Amino acid sequence: MLPLSVDALTQRSDTVVRGKVKATESRFTPDGKRVYTVVTLEVSEAWKGNPGSTLEIQVPGGSLDGIDQKVMGAPSFEVGEDAVVFLRRLGTSRKVSSIVGMAQGKLSVQVDSAGNELAVQQLSGLELVEPGTLKPVESPLREPVPVGKLQAKVRAVRP
Secondary structure (H helix, E strand, O other): OOOOOHHHHHHOOOEEEEEEEEEEEEEEOOOOOOEEEEEEEEEEEEEEOOOOOEEEEEEEOEEEOOEEEOOOOOOOOOOOOEEEEEEEEOOOOOOEEEEOOHHHHEEEEEEOOOOOEEEEEOOOOOOOEOOOOOOEOOOOOOOOEEHHHHHHHHHHOOO
16 A cells, blocks of 8 residues: 555545544444444544544454454554544445545554653554555654644645
8 A cells, every 4th residue: 555644644534533432343244245343433532524422433354253354454443442543434424434544544542651642553464665666665654643743734734
């Protein structure tokens, strides 16, 4: 996948929020051939868009009825996790979104030993490549970013 900067993630998103994961529920696709997970996120801050107090995020993969389906590069979520997500609505639904850029569009909020909140990208299973050459490259967000600095960058992006 091509690497996406904060500007690119923001421009491709309808909504950018920080929130806490309240629930995850795996389901089968209508044809019964694949598993996906619906993540319910309680919004604490809206950085772009007007999402309301909760959002549902559809993520490929999950575990259901003894079937584990992994999608390389898809983000994972844990109940109770504090995260920043870059979202695009699915179809005409205002309630269900998907993550922009696979795992690139989800950053976990962690607190360091000094009490600073940092946004950390976890790209497990996602290989980023340079356009044209397809040589592996690092993510523009390979280092933890102070949450306030990330928020300012998102809010500074013009459509």
